Structures are given as structure tokens and as C-alpha cells.
Amino acid sequence: MVDATYDNQVDQQKYQQFMEKIEAGGKIEADDWMPDDYRNALIKLISMHGISEIMGALPEKEWTPKAPSLHRKLGIMAKVQDEMGHGQLLLRVAEDLMAPLGKNREDIMEDLLSGRLKFHNVFHMETKTWADAGIVGWLVDGAAIITQTNMLDSSYGPYARALKRICAEEVFHAQHGEAIIMALAEGTDQQKELIQEALNRWWPALLMFFGPASANTTGSSKQDTTIKYKIRKNTNEELRQHFFTKYVPRILSLGLTIPDETIRYDEENETWIYQQPDWNEFKQIISNNGPRSKERLQLRRISHENNAWVREALGARRNISAV
Amino acid sequence: MDTNRENIDLFYEEFVVFSKKNPNGHMTEQYTLLAPNAELALMMAQENFMRREPVSDLWVVKRSDITAVKPEDREMLYRLDNKDYRNTKGYGYLKKKWREKEQEMFDEKEILSWAKGVGK
Amino acid sequence: MSIKSAGEITDQAYKQVLAELLYQLGDDDFVLSFRGSEWLGLCPHIEEDVAFSSITQNTMGHATMYYKLLEELGEGTADELAHARPKEERKNAVILEEKNGEGGYMDEPRYDWAFTVVRNYFYEAAKKVRIDSLKQSSYSPLANVAKSIGREQYFHLKHWEVWFTQLLSSTPEAAERMNIQVERVWQDFGDVLSLGPSGEKMAEFELIGDEKTLTEQWLKQVGSAFKAAGAVMPEGAPGAVSGNGREGFHTEDLTQALDTLGEVYNLDRAAAW
Structure with a gap:
């Protein structure tokens, strides 16, 4: 457990205590000592997670005012509201970690708009029809639930606590997505x-x-860093495999076809065999060159700049009343 | 005896004590105590209220720093019970539908069980 | 006089006037909650986005309650009433259908928070006055709905009142933006306060109080907020320069709203979604 980055004995000792603590299942709090790469990994992970929730509200939001019944309008509104709420919980955690670096919410938004802070690939994609909103609610949320539950025991206390609440709400999200899809799958030919x-x-x-x-x-x-520091348990591939195990049978049970003729479960190796997506495209997408990256960022930019006067006005008012 | 005690009443500042039992828990409001300042309040909080139980963290907050809902405004906390659309109970009918398709419902128990991780 | 259910109504004139009132109440809440749903994700800050959305959901829930009362009168299902009625049959006030600002919610939405705060505060104040009166309505199902809505609406009024008074009394820039919107909303707020061509009948049937009294109560309520903010309330009663929605007059903004909110529903009105 000796880390070569610490030549100073005091820091080496702190590092050792830190590792012992998290390996015993202990929780690190915002004010606790932590290795720089732990803090940096957390900031990167949680600010991306948080901002992805905020950006992730947009694709489904496109269909919120258009949802086809009062019940669906209310359901998807509550769902997208939760996404904003999850973004709020997570950004608060990230903001506390960034405070020692002199950064706040405005900086996170600026980082997003300048392209320094990335958001999840799925939220760069187009939601072309109401069914896309359903697929996002069902499968994108399904995938997100797989990755988020995997971090519920995270060594970073504030993140684990935020995730606890988020995952509890995700149960509603999973079912909300399923409800939209179920209605379509049992509906008319056009809906199918x-x-x-x-x-x-x-x-x-x-x-x-x-x-x-x-x-x-x-x-x-x-x-590797996030697993070493007990922020999460499994690798990307393990989580993808878990997603297949949980969701492929459900997709097929609705009479849908998976657009990958090669996908199958290899009993012998206990592994799903599947067609790899185009990882070069992935790199393009997360560099803000996806199908809807520019438009979604533009929405965020307009909202941020257009309403800046409100934050300025009440920020100023706080100074006035504090005097 | 010196009767010049102009500041004596200022000694009694009111503090609300919050604590949590374990690192995963949330801060819970405990009781209130009187102390001249936050630093001293913190020195007294645990022994006054949690001397027989484990404490993993502790806060004291000056009562006057807390903004509360005015009693006459409590009505603002009321919500109608017509929001099945945002609760899992509004989607309970899915259980039967999944059964028909030989699938299980992803309920809270199933989803939170994924926290254990896979293949370990 | 008290009528306990739709089945007890024998007077066709009463039924017609009651339906008229329910359309006004339902359509007001519905179209404003639609505008609220367009704001989702675009508010001045994240915490407000979450809070505002709950108000929007509650308000759409209130619209649904009124539409259910219409359903009981045999006017059609709540979903049909919300999605399928043409523009000229809508009874909402014109100011409530107006867009949140320039642009669309998916395309360059230059939404105006000052407009939203003023419109919502004025509306919630008017809604409270109406709800308080409806609690004594001769139609018991409506009185009961009013009692339920009234409790939940307390927070809505409070929420917008805080935004209204704070922005109005903050920076000169904010006060100016707010005052421009106060003037604009004021000149078109008249039809929110109007009960339409059947207003007198509504009062006669004791369905709701008379328009004049309700308007005075509203002026008093709103006046106290102006005073708290140290601002000046416009003189005279609000106008309806863009036309009276209670009489079926509407703008192109309502066309956009109905096209959007009905887009998926209209793909197949008979399908279950």
C-alpha cells in the first residue's frame, strides 16, 4: 500500500490510513484528508454525473409538453423533474469538492459550455418520437440504474448518500419507462x-x-482508479454484461428485435457475445460532436445567459440585506 | 458582590444540536442547549444528549440562523394525495403484465439488490 | 341551495352555466401548466427548476380535477377535453396562453422570467380569490374540489409572491424588467378576472361570487405585495386589450400550444398511449 507519489512520510502515512479506512468499508467525508487523485477522480466523475443529469433532462423534456395524455404528461414531468433534482444533489457534492479549488456552480456551467466538462454520450442523441422518450425512460434509465447502484456503497460518503436517494427514485423511473413502452408494445401496429x-x-x-x-x-x-478507491465495484464491461442479463430477455418478451444479429449468451463462458459499437463514433459524440450536442448545449447556454440577470439581482439583494 | 453584569444575559445563546449515529446516516435534530458561542456549544453537545450512544458527527446551529415556516404558513406544506403518476404504486399494474410475458417486475427490492455488484 | 351530484341537476340552464365555469377553471389551469412544462430544465437555477415543476404538476392536477367534473356532466373524458377541443372552444384567459417569451422550448428559448413571475403571481392571487369563493359553491362537487385545491395552492401563491416582491425590490435592472412585465400583464389580466358572458348567471345560481367583488379582493391581495416591495401598483382595473378568452377569443400562441400538447395524442386519438 505504499504509493510512490508520496515521498514525504507524513503524507505516506495519511495515505496508508486512508486506504485502510476505505478497504474496511469506511466513508470519506468532504473535510477529510484525501489523496489528490482521489479528489480529482471524484470531481471528474461526480461533476460529469451531475451535469449529465441536467443535460439528460433535455432529451426527454422535448416530449414532456407533448406527452399523449394528462397522466403521461404528469408522469414524464415528474420524471424529468427528478433528473434535475438528481443533478442538483450531485452537483452539490461536486461543488463541495471543488470549493477548495475556488470553483462554484457558475464555473461548472461555464465548463460545460466551453466543452471542458463532458456529459454522457446518450444525452447527445436525438429523441425523434414519443417512443424515443419511452426508450430513454426504460433502457437509458435501466443502464443508468445498473451503473448507479454499483456505486451505492461508494467510499465517498456524500456521493453514497446522494446515490441512495437517487436510486430509490430510480425505481419509479424504471417503472415509468416500462409503462410507456408497455402501452406502445401492446398498442396499434403504428405504435409497435x-x-x-x-x-x-x-x-x-x-x-x-x-x-x-x-x-x-x-x-x-x-x-481502474474508481475501482481501486472503492468508488465503484465493477468494470465497464461487467456492467454492460449485467445490463444484457437483466434487459435482453425483457426486450425480447415484448416482441421487439434487438438490432444485433450476433447477440447471444455463451453458456460455457457465461458471457454475452455482441457486436461492438463504433468506439470512434463514441469519442466524437462525447467531444460534443454528436447528433444533438450543439443544440442541447445551445439550450443550456441560452438558459444560463438569458436568466443571469435573475441570479445577479438576487445575489445583489443578498448583499444589501446582509449589511 | 459586583452587580455590574451587563452582558450576563448574552451568555444564553440558543443552539440546536444535530448528530448522526453512523457515517452513512443523515444528521438528525436532537435537542437544544444554551451556550455563549458555537465553539463552547460544540463542547457540550454530545455529553448533554448523546452520552449513551455512538456519534459519528456533530453540528450545532445557532437557533436564530434557522429560517422556519411560520405557524400561520404551515398550510404551504400540504400536498394533495393525487400523485400516483410519480409513485411506484401508480405503476403496480405492470407486475401482472410482466408476468404474462414471463418476466419479473423490477421493484425496489430487485433494483437495490444490484448494489451488491456482479460476478463477485 | 346545494346540489350534491351531477345526477341531481334538473335545470338545464344551471348545468350549462356550471359547465361554462368549469371550462374556464380547467382551461386556465391547464394552459398555464402547459406553459410551465415548457420551462422545465430552463429555469434561472436548478433548485427553482425542481420547485417550479411541482407547482406545474399540481396545477395540471387541478385542471384534471375540473375536467373530471365536466366528465361527470357528460362533456367527454378529461383527456379529450384537455387535448381534443379546438381553439375556439377554449375558455382560458388570453394572458395565460401567451408564450413564455421568444423562441420555442426546443429552439432558442429566450424565455422571460420576469413575465413568468408576474403572470404566475397575479394568476395565483386570482385563483385564491376564486377558490375561496368556490368553497361556498351551490354545486357541492365543485365546492369539495375547491377545498382540496385551495389547500395545495397556498404554497403556489406564497412561492410566486416571494419571487415577485424580491425581484421587484432588488437591482434597478430587475425592477425595470419586472415593471415592464407588470404593465404588460396588467393590461391583459382583465379576462382572468372575468367570468365571461354567463358571469351574472353564475352568481345568480350561487356557483361563484360576483365578478366585481372577486376583482376587488384580487386588487387588495395584489396591492399588498406591491406595497411590501415598495413598488407602485398600476392604476385602475386590469384590461383585456388582446381580447377576452372567456368569449372564445384566442391568439396564435394558443394554436402553437394546442399543436404541441396534442402532437402525439393526434397521431391516433383512438389508441391507448
Whole structure:
């Protein structure tokens, strides 16, 4: 457990205590000592997770005012509201970690708009029809639930606590997505067609969601650091496999076809065999060159700038009343 | 005896004590105590209220720093019970539908069981 | 006079006037909650986005309750009433259908928070006055709905009142933006306060109080917020320069709203979604 980055004995000792603590299942709090690469990994992970929730509200939001009944309008509104709420919980955790670096919420938004802060690949994609909103609610959320539950025991206390609440709400999200899909799958031919088309559109993005199997695929991957520091348990590939195990049978049970003729479960090796998505495309997408990257960022930019006067006014008012 | 005690009443500042039992828990409001300042309040909090139980973290907050809902505004906390659309109970009918398709419902128990991780 | 259920109504004139009132109440809440749903994800900050969305959901829930009362009168299902009625049959006030600002919610939405705060605060104040009156309505199912909605609406009024008074009394820039919107909303708020061509009948049937009294109560309520903010309330009663929605007059903004909110529903009105 000796880390070569610490030549100073005091820090080496702190590092050792830190590792012993997290390996025994202990929790690190915001004010506790932590290795720099732990803090940096957390900031990167949690600010990306948080901002992805905020950006992730947008694709489904496109269909929120259009949802086809009062019940669906209310359901998807509550769902997208939760996404904003999850973004709020997570950004608060990230903001506390960034405070010692002199950064706040405004900086996170600026980082997003300048392209320094990335958001998940799936939220760069187009939601073409109501069925896309359903697929996002069902399978993108399904994939997100797989990755988020995997971090419920995270060594970083504030993150684990935020995730506890998020995952509890995700149970509603999972069922909300299923309800939309179930109605379409049991509906008219047109409705069934809509959902198959949406699944075809979303399949590669869903596979990409878990990230590359190793750094060899895309040139970088943080999964080793996050596993070493007990922030999460499983690798990207293990989580993708878990997603297949949980969701492939359900997709098929609705009479849908998975747009990958090669996908099958290899009993002998206990592994799903599947067609890799185009990882070069993945790199393009997360560099803000996806089908809807520019438009979604533009929405965020307009909202941020257009309403800046409100934050300025009440920020100023706080100074006035504090005097 | 010196009767010049102009500041004596200022000694009694009110603090609300919050604590949590374990690192995974949330801060819970405990009781209130009187102390002249936060630093001293923190020195007294645990022994006054949690001397027989484990404490993993502790806060004291000046009562006057807390903004509360005014009693006449409590009505603002009321919500109608017509929001099945945002609760799992509004989607309970899915259980039967999945059964028909020989699948299980992804309920809270199933989903939270994924926290154990896979293949370990 | 008290009528306990739709089945007890024998007077066709009463039924017609009651339906008229329910359309106004339902359509107001529905179209404003639609505008609220367009804001989702675009608010000045994340915490407000979450809070505002709950108000929007509650308000759509209130619209649904009124539409259910219409359903009991045999006017059609709540979903049909919300999605399928053409523009000229809508009874909402014009100011409530107006867009949140320039642009669409998916395309360059330059939404105006000052407009939203003023419109929502004025509306919630008017809604409270109406709800308080409806609690004594001769139609018991409506009185009961009013009692339920009234409790939940307390927070809505409070929420917008805080935004209204704070922005109005903050920076000169904010006060100016707010005052521009106060003036704009004021000149078109008249039809929110109007009970339409059947207003007198509504009062006669004791379905709701008379328009004049309700308007005075509203002026008093809103006046106290202006005073708290140290701002000046416009003189005279609000106008309806863009036309009276209660009489079926509507703008192109309502066309956009109905096209959007009915887009999926209209793909197949008979399908289960």
C-alpha cells in the first residue's frame, strides 16, 4: 500500500490510513484528508454525473409538453423533474469538492459550455418520437440504474448518500419507462413500429453508455482508479454484461428485435457475445460532436445567459440585506 | 458582590444540536442547549444528549440562523394525495403484465439488490 | 341551495352555466401548466427548476380535477377535453396562453422570467380569490374540489409572491424588467378576472361570487405585495386589450400550444398511449 507519489512520510502515512479506512468499508467525508487523485477522480466523475443529469433532462423534456395524455404528461414531468433534482444533489457534492479549488456552480456551467466538462454520450442523441422518450425512460434509465447502484456503497460518503436517494427514485423511473413502452408494445401496429424504430436508433448508444471495456479502446478510462478507491465495484464491461442479463430477455418478451444479429449468451463462458459499437463514433459524440450536442448545449447556454440577470439581482439583494 | 453584569444575559445563546449515529446516516435534530458561542456549544453537545450512544458527527446551529415556516404558513406544506403518476404504486399494474410475458417486475427490492455488484 | 351530484341537476340552464365555469377553471389551469412544462430544465437555477415543476404538476392536477367534473356532466373524458377541443372552444384567459417569451422550448428559448413571475403571481392571487369563493359553491362537487385545491395552492401563491416582491425590490435592472412585465400583464389580466358572458348567471345560481367583488379582493391581495416591495401598483382595473378568452377569443400562441400538447395524442386519438 505504499504509493510512490508520496515521498514525504507524513503524507505516506495519511495515505496508508486512508486506504485502510476505505478497504474496511469506511466513508470519506468532504473535510477529510484525501489523496489528490482521489479528489480529482471524484470531481471528474461526480461533476460529469451531475451535469449529465441536467443535460439528460433535455432529451426527454422535448416530449414532456407533448406527452399523449394528462397522466403521461404528469408522469414524464415528474420524471424529468427528478433528473434535475438528481443533478442538483450531485452537483452539490461536486461543488463541495471543488470549493477548495475556488470553483462554484457558475464555473461548472461555464465548463460545460466551453466543452471542458463532458456529459454522457446518450444525452447527445436525438429523441425523434414519443417512443424515443419511452426508450430513454426504460433502457437509458435501466443502464443508468445498473451503473448507479454499483456505486451505492461508494467510499465517498456524500456521493453514497446522494446515490441512495437517487436510486430509490430510480425505481419509479424504471417503472415509468416500462409503462410507456408497455402501452406502445401492446398498442396499434403504428405504435409497435415506433418503438422498434426507437430501439434500433438507441441500441449502439446504450452499449456505449457503459464506456469502453479498456483504455485500449478509446485511449483513456478512469475505471481502474474508481475501482481501486472503492468508488465503484465493477468494470465497464461487467456492467454492460449485467445490463444484457437483466434487459435482453425483457426486450425480447415484448416482441421487439434487438438490432444485433450476433447477440447471444455463451453458456460455457457465461458471457454475452455482441457486436461492438463504433468506439470512434463514441469519442466524437462525447467531444460534443454528436447528433444533438450543439443544440442541447445551445439550450443550456441560452438558459444560463438569458436568466443571469435573475441570479445577479438576487445575489445583489443578498448583499444589501446582509449589511 | 459586583452587580455590574451587563452582558450576563448574552451568555444564553440558543443552539440546536444535530448528530448522526453512523457515517452513512443523515444528521438528525436532537435537542437544544444554551451556550455563549458555537465553539463552547460544540463542547457540550454530545455529553448533554448523546452520552449513551455512538456519534459519528456533530453540528450545532445557532437557533436564530434557522429560517422556519411560520405557524400561520404551515398550510404551504400540504400536498394533495393525487400523485400516483410519480409513485411506484401508480405503476403496480405492470407486475401482472410482466408476468404474462414471463418476466419479473423490477421493484425496489430487485433494483437495490444490484448494489451488491456482479460476478463477485 | 346545494346540489350534491351531477345526477341531481334538473335545470338545464344551471348545468350549462356550471359547465361554462368549469371550462374556464380547467382551461386556465391547464394552459398555464402547459406553459410551465415548457420551462422545465430552463429555469434561472436548478433548485427553482425542481420547485417550479411541482407547482406545474399540481396545477395540471387541478385542471384534471375540473375536467373530471365536466366528465361527470357528460362533456367527454378529461383527456379529450384537455387535448381534443379546438381553439375556439377554449375558455382560458388570453394572458395565460401567451408564450413564455421568444423562441420555442426546443429552439432558442429566450424565455422571460420576469413575465413568468408576474403572470404566475397575479394568476395565483386570482385563483385564491376564486377558490375561496368556490368553497361556498351551490354545486357541492365543485365546492369539495375547491377545498382540496385551495389547500395545495397556498404554497403556489406564497412561492410566486416571494419571487415577485424580491425581484421587484432588488437591482434597478430587475425592477425595470419586472415593471415592464407588470404593465404588460396588467393590461391583459382583465379576462382572468372575468367570468365571461354567463358571469351574472353564475352568481345568480350561487356557483361563484360576483365578478366585481372577486376583482376587488384580487386588487387588495395584489396591492399588498406591491406595497411590501415598495413598488407602485398600476392604476385602475386590469384590461383585456388582446381580447377576452372567456368569449372564445384566442391568439396564435394558443394554436402553437394546442399543436404541441396534442402532437402525439393526434397521431391516433383512438389508441391507448
